[in-house]
Amino acid sequence: MSEPKIDGFELKPGFKGMASDTASDQTMFKGVHWGKAMMWIFLLSDTFVFSCFLISYMKGRGSTPVEWPNPSEVFALEAFGVPVPLLLIALMTFVLITSSGTMAIAVKYGYEKNRKMCGWLLLATALGGLTFVGMQAYEWSKLIHEGVRPWENPFGAAQFGSFFFMITGFHGFHVSIGVIFLFIYTYKVFAGHYEKGKKGWFTKLKGDYVEIEILGLYWHFVDLVWVFIFAFFYLW
Amino acid sequence: MSDEYDNNKSYQAQSSEVMDGSTGSVNPDIDYVRPSEVGEQELYHPHSFIEKWVFCQDAKVIGVQYFLTAVFTGVVGLILSWLMRLQLGFPELAGFMTAEHYYQFVTMHGMIMVVYFLTALFLGGFGNYLIPLMVGARDMVFPYVNMLSFWMFFVAVAVLMASFFVPGGPTGAGWTLYPPQTILEGTPGAGMGILLMLISLSLFVIGFTMGGLNYMITILQARTRGMTLMRMPLTVWGIFTATVLAMLAFPALLVSAIMMTLDKVLQTSFFMPTILKAGEVLEYGGGSPILFQHLFWFFGHPEVYIVALPAFGIVSDLISVHARKNIFGYRMMVWAIVGIGALSFFVWAHHMYVSGMNPWFGFFFATTTLIIAVPTAMKVYNWILTLWRGNIRINVVMLWCLGFIVTFVNGGITGIFLGNVSVDVPLSDTYFVIAHFHMVMGIAPLMVIMGAVYHWFPLVAGKMLDEGLGKWHFWITFLGAYSIYFPMHYLGFIGVPRRYFEMYDSPYMTSAVGMNEFISIAAFIVGAAQFILILNIIKTLKTGKKAEQNPWKANSLEWYTSTVPPEHGNFGDRLPVVHRWPYDFSVPGAKEDYIPQTTAPSEVIHTEVEKT
Numbered sequence: 110m111s112e113p114k115i116d117g118f119e120l121k122p123g124f125k126g127m128a129s130d131t132a133s134d135q136t137m138f139k140g141v142h143w144g145k146a147m148m149w150i151f152l153l154s155d156t157f158v159f160s161c162f163l164i165s166y167m168k169g170r171g172s173t174p175v176e177w178p179n180p181s182e183v184f185a186l187e188a189f190g191v192p193v194p195l196l197l198i199a200l201m202t203f204v205l206i207t208s209s210g211t212m213a214i215a216v217k218y219g220y221e222k223n224r225k226m227c228g229w230l231l232l233a234t235a236l237g238g239l240t241f242v243g244m245q246a247y248e249w250s251k252l253i254h255e256g257v258r259p260w261e262n263p264f265g266a267a268q269f270g271s272f273f274f275m276i277t278g279f280h281g282f283h284v285s286i287g288v289i290f291l292f293i294y295t296y297k298v299f300a301g302h303y304e305k306g307k308k309g310w311f312t313k314l315k316g317d318y319v320e321i322e323i324l325g326l327y328w329h330f331v332d333l334v335w336v337f338i339f340a341f342f343y344l345w
Numbered sequence: 346m347s348d349e350y351d352n353n354k355s356y357q358a359q360s361s362e363v364m365d366g367s368t369g370s371v372n373p374d375i376d377y378v379r380p381s382e383v384g385e386q387e388l389y390h391p392h393s394f395i396e397k398w399v400f401c402q403d404a405k406v407i408g409v410q411y412f413l414t415a416v417f418t419g420v421v422g423l424i425l426s427w428l429m430r431l432q433l434g435f436p437e438l439a440g441f442m443t444a445e446h447y448y449q450f451v452t453m454h455g456m457i458m459v460v461y462f463l464t465a466l467f468l469g470g471f472g473n474y475l476i477p478l479m480v481g482a483r484d485m486v487f488p489y490v491n492m493l494s495f496w497m498f499f500v501a502v503a504v505l506m507a508s509f510f511v512p513g514g515p516t517g518a519g520w521t522l523y524p525p526q527t528i529l530e531g532t533p534g535a536g537m538g539i540l541l542m543l544i545s546l547s548l549f550v551i552g553f554t555m556g557g558l559n560y561m562i563t564i565l566q567a568r569t570r571g572m573t574l575m576r577m578p579l580t581v582w583g584i585f586t587a588t589v590l591a592m593l594a595f596p597a598l599l600v601s602a603i604m605m606t607l608d609k610v611l612q613t614s615f616f617m618p619t620i621l622k623a624g625e626v627l628e629y630g631g632g633s634p635i636l637f638q639h640l641f642w643f644f645g646h647p648e649v650y651i652v653a654l655p656a657f658g659i660v661s662d663l664i665s666v667h668a669r670k671n672i673f674g675y676r677m678m679v680w681a682i683v684g685i686g687a688l689s690f691f692v693w694a695h696h697m698y699v700s701g702m703n704p705w706f707g708f709f710f711a712t713t714t715l716i717i718a719v720p721t722a723m724k725v726y727n728w729i730l731t732l733w734r735g736n737i738r739i740n741v742v743m744l745w746c747l748g749f750i751v752t753f754v755n756g757g758i759t760g761i762f763l764g765n766v767s768v769d770v771p772l773s774d775t776y777f778v779i780a781h782f783h784m785v786m787g788i789a790p791l792m793v794i795m796g797a798v799y800h801w802f803p804l805v806a807g808k809m810l811d812e813g814l815g816k817w818h819f820w821i822t823f824l825g826a827y828s829i830y831f832p833m834h835y836l837g838f839i840g841v842p843r844r845y846f847e848m849y850d851s852p853y854m855t856s857a858v859g860m861n862e863f864i865s866i867a868a869f870i871v872g873a874a875q876f877i878l879i880l881n882i883i884k885t886l887k888t889g890k891k892a893e894q895n896p897w898k899a900n901s902l903e904w905y906t907s908t909v910p911p912e913h914g915n916f917g918d919r920l921p922v923v924h925r926w927p928y929d930f931s932v933p934g935a936k937e938d939y940i941p942q943t944t945a946p947s948e949v950i951h952t953e954v955e956k957t
Contacts, residue, residue, distance in 0.1 A: 136382060136565065154592040155596075
């Protein structure tokens with residue numbers, strides 16, 4: 110990230126700066142790339158989507174007449190003959206958070222125009238995401254094998270299965286989209302599209318390493334949402 | 346971009362300015378606008394007919410595409426309302442219609458008018474066309490995404506229309522789609538109809554999100570030099586705030602649509618309680634129908650303001666231009682728009698007073714609802730004070746604006762009735778409610794749309810719409826709309842319930858029959874009168890008078906493009922530089938009664954303009 114400099118405009122810190130930026134002409138967020146601002150606002154909107162899901166889940170869990178199953182028993186995994194609660198989930202969380210780390214370093218190398226390092230780290234991030242989706246698929250199939258379905262659940266309230274598959278599915282969908290884009294941008298970085306000024310496939314406009322940061326924002330958001338899902342679904 | 350821009354122009358204007366003993370000296374300091382911090386936007390120019398008119402990335406073409414598609418759905422909604430009125434007024438002529446048909450028409454009419462007509466028209470149509478022009482941008486900031494936004498909307502409309510032709514027909518659950526009955530057998534369209542409706546709504550939300558991001562970032566990050574937020578026309582403020590509301594409210598609609606789709610397709614029970622049907626327990630159980638109502642109205646109430654705020658903004662500009670006076674209390678108007686937008690997220694449960702929720706909840710929501718009346722009333726006062734002692738031109742545009750103020754005040758006052766729990770409970774689900782919301786969010790915004798069409802048509806098409814036809818259109822619509830909705834208040838007071846196919850032998854019938862016939866006849870006439878506009882547009886395009894540049898002598902940037910109608914890129918070689926707000930009308934000391942936003946202070950040094 111570079112410090113923005115605006116000709117003829119003094120950037121002040123704190124609330125004073127915020128007020129003077131807001132009152133100024135041309136831009137509200139000084140020196141912020143359009144795409145980056147767009148991603149932040151999209152993520153705000155997406156936050157509302159996930160909030161609606163999680164609030165609905167709380168309401169559903171609170172009002173079901175049948176008892177809610179104990180997540181640490183349902184999501185236990187047998188390791189060396191001992192059932193360890195949330196083992197798989199802990200691993201998944203670890204992988205996803207780690208991929209957030211590699212993503213952040215990829216952004217740094219991108220801005221330093223270190224094409225190779227940026228590409229490898231993006232690839233690592235994509236593989237981390239792919240591992241996460243794979244483990245989620247394993248978790249889903251394990252639960253389905255045990256008889257949990259969206260419409261029924263042998264451990265208790267049917268809504269457990271409904272909300273589980275819907276919310277983790279919606280989150281997994283976000284991760285999958287992110288993985289696809291990570292692979293695409295890995296290719297773009299390795300192929301040197303930004304250095305060559307190659308135009309985008311669809312938009313026919315030139316790209317920039319800021320796109321890596323925008324993708325990074327999305328990826329961190331997906332991780333952050335997972336933390337909330339983890340807390341509300343698995344730990345509650 | 347260089348700083349010398351406008352120098353030639355400013356000398357010219359200087360010499361045309363009447364100034365006593367003017368030496369024509371230009372003070373460079375007061376004209377200073379800091380250099381551009383936003384680079385020149387890279388535009389992709391179309392290379393073929395398809396890229397120019399079909400998959401076009403120019404926001405102006407996209408705006409027109411949105412407009413035409415929305416008008417098409419609006420005509421469908423209008424025809425549905427005719428069929429409903431035929432049944433209510435003259436059931437003997439509507440023998441082809443069953444109760445199921447009637448419910449389907451009610452549902453589709455509501456959904457089409459609120460979401461696919463008004464929302465798409467204001468934000469997709471006017472938003473796309475006007476935002477880049479009014480803030481002085483070359484185009485929306487993400488033209489490709491903008492194009493996708495329209496086509497997503499187009500697919501959503503296609504899916505919605507397809508539901509008329511599937512087995513069982515479209516859904517007939519009422520536009521609120523309340524579960525459990527929405528997806529249970531026995532409700533018309535509970536099979537494919539509701540599924541297509543939910544898919545269509547989800548597509549609409551996705552498409553709108555793409556557009557909404559464009560509108561917001563264009564306004565926040567791509568204004569021209571000198572264009573501060575507090576120099577933007579109120580139209581832009583209204584559309585901007587409505588877009589923010591939409592970005593935060595549509596997620597609730599998306600989530601409820603996804604959950605209901607799962608309830609329908611996978612037999613989950615998010616919204617479905619235990620249900621006994623003909624003595625048998627259904628598969629469903631343990632869900633909460635009230636949860637859906639909360640999600641739906643968390644979307645649904647901001648949706649009202651998504652429609653109303655752009656109308657507020659546009660009408661402020663139209664009134665100011667056609668009364669040749671600056672808008673009264675510009676800053677107050679801006680804060681009122683923002684305040685109404687913020688409050689609209691805390692009032693949703695006033696739609697649910699009779700849902701059986703905790704009465705204290707109703708008390709809270711009644712309070713917040715009535716608080717919204719404060720900024721809204723401020724806006725009405727400001728419109729009237731703008732007209733006060735203005736140089737009012739009673740043209741078609743002004744007539745629509747005046748019509749808006751009257752219908753909006755009328756609908757707003759009945760809103761105060763319905764916002765109070767104790768008054769609302771007996772009036773709930775009667776024709777009083779129908780009258781209220783059609784006045785306040787049907788007719789009033791429609792009046793603004795019509796005014797806006799007459800106002801901006803010369804910009805879009807380069808020709809002036811016919812004033813005579815316009816006056817016929819206005820007076821039939823205005824008087825007719827009152828003939829339709831005013832009696833409905835009375836019907837509501839005597840307790841006629843809404844959404845009923847027939848009254849059978851109920852005691853309401855004796856006094857309601859004649860009135861229903863009267864309302865229906867008015868509805869047929871008003872509906873038909875809307876085609877005057879289409880006729881007017883066709884006639885104008887063929888033989889209309891060519892419009893000069895800036896025919897209304899307005900100040901905002903959309904009238905100062907390099908060509909009329911504006912081309913791709915809007916402003917030719919150089920973007921305009923803004924020195925003032927768009928409301929400098931009838932400024933004392935100025936030669937003309939308007940000072941464009943691009944006029945530098947040194948050109949009008951002897952006038953009494955306010956610093957904005």
